[in-house]
Amino acid sequence: MEFGHKYRFTCTLTFGDIYGQIIAWLVILFISLAASLALMGARQPIVALATVGLILVLSLPFLLFAFVTTLFNHIEFEPVADSQASPSRSGRSVSSTSPARAVS
Numbered sequence: 885m886e887f888g889h890k891y892r893f894t895c896t897l898t899f900g901d902i903y904g905q906i907i908a909w910l911v912i913l914f915i916s917l918a919a920s921l922a923l924m925g926a927r928q929p930i931v932a933l934a935t936v937g938l939i940l941v942l943s944l945p946f947l948l949f950a951f952v953t954t955l956f957n958h959i960e961f962e963p964v965a966d967s968q969a970s971p972s973r974s975g976r977s978v979s980s981t982s983p984a985r986a987v988s
Contacts, residue, residue, distance in 0.1 A: 889963050889964075890963070890964045890966075891961040891962060891963055891964060892961070892962045892963075892964050893959070893960075893961060894959070894960045894961075894962065895955075895958055895959055895960075896958045896960065897954070897955055897958040897959075901954055901958065902950075902951060902954055905947065905950045905951065905954070909943065909947050912939065912943050913939075913940070913943075915939075916935065916936050916939035916940065917936065919932075919935055919936075919939075920932040920933065920935050920936045923935060
């Protein structure tokens with residue numbers, strides 16, 4: 885007795901789909917590092933470290949959100965026909981009367 889339909893899970897995400905997001909985040913990272921180096925030269929190392937930390941902490945959630953939504957947009961569930969759902973069952977049946985044994 886089977887309930888519902890069977891679905892095939894397919895993920896079509898490629899590196900090219902997230903390449904632009906990675907480049908944009910690297911640009912933000914390099915700009916924050918340049919700002920921190922400028923502040924280091926101004927003899928404000930605490931402010932420089934706080935600037936880098938703040939930029940990274942604020943940009944990482946947006947990067948994660950962009951990655952996750954891109955991943956979800958590339959996940960597909962396709963219904964599988966009954967003839968394609970169980971090709972391995974058409975062969976021999978497995979007996980459940982004896983326990984499995986290791987072959988040595």
